[in-house]
Amino acid sequence: LTGYELSRTDLKGILNHLVSLNYAERAAMIGTSDKRAEIIVAGGIILLDAMKMLEVESLVICERALREGMIVDWMLSHGLIEDRLNFQSEVRQRSVLKVAQKYQVNLANAERVASFTLSIFNQTKGQLHNWDTEERELLWAAAILHNCGVYISHSAHHKHSYYLIRHGELLGFTEADIEVIANLARYHRKSPPKKKHENYNNLPSSTHRQLVNQLSAILRLAVALDRRQIGAITQVHCEYKPQRKELQLKLVPAVPNDDCALELWNLDYKKEVFEAEYEVKVKATLVD
Secondary structure, three states, X not given: OOOOEEEHHHHHHHHHHHHOOOHHHHHOOOOOOHHHHHHHHHHHHHHHHHHHHHOOOEEEOOOOOHHHHHHHHHHHHOOOOOOHHHXXXXXXXXXXXXXXXXXXXXXXXXXXXXXXXXXXHHHHEOOOEXXXXXXXXXXXXXXXXXXXXXXXOOOOHHXXXXXXXXXXXXXXXXXXXXXXXXXXXXXXXXXXXXXXXXXXXXXXXXXXXXXXXXXXXXXXXXXXXOOOOOOOEEEEEEEEEOOOOEEEEEEEEOOOOOOXXXXXXXXXXXXXXXXXXXXXXXXXXXXX
């Protein structure tokens, strides 16, 4: 149930049903212990009233509960961690890197791709997209893990990456987050997102699908920039020309006399999805 969204209306309906049952009937429900059957109605009433008082229309079920919160509070009070949000972010990062290590990801390549991805994300924010910090972190995770499917087979490895991420037990992320990360990795190559794809339809909302459409297009460009996986390009500078609807990518090569022909060729191949998604033309040039 982690990541499941429960509306206040749904909760009221469930509560009305529970009230209509006696203790024996509630205890007979699958997953309900004897002790839980005694208090579930009272707990539901408290939750419903709290949602009304706070004017909350829905809630998302978390993978963690009171005991995890008590542990984090104890660590905060004893100076073992400084900030709750930073701690959460660190858990996510460590978990992603652990999965990458498990599936023998080329971490040097993955980190270069992640760096290019976030650089393009940052430089185009407010011009081509309006996603923020939370989505940026999901994009980083997908960039690090995009090639993990090679562990199974190079053939169709983007599909294998989706499976491994989806079932990789990433800590600190909701089910919806993991579905987004897996889809972003799935679409770093080959076909763009399509409605007929089951994994794409698994995304919980149209907003999540738009997120995957836009950010996977950025990831594609970043993957192309390290095509030889040797760090041939060190930096990418983006300049958007709104009058011409053109995104200029100025690429800085690691070696001055390297024409980066393979990177430019792959970028030319992969940019079509980006151009179609953002309705712009992409033009790449090498600079000193």
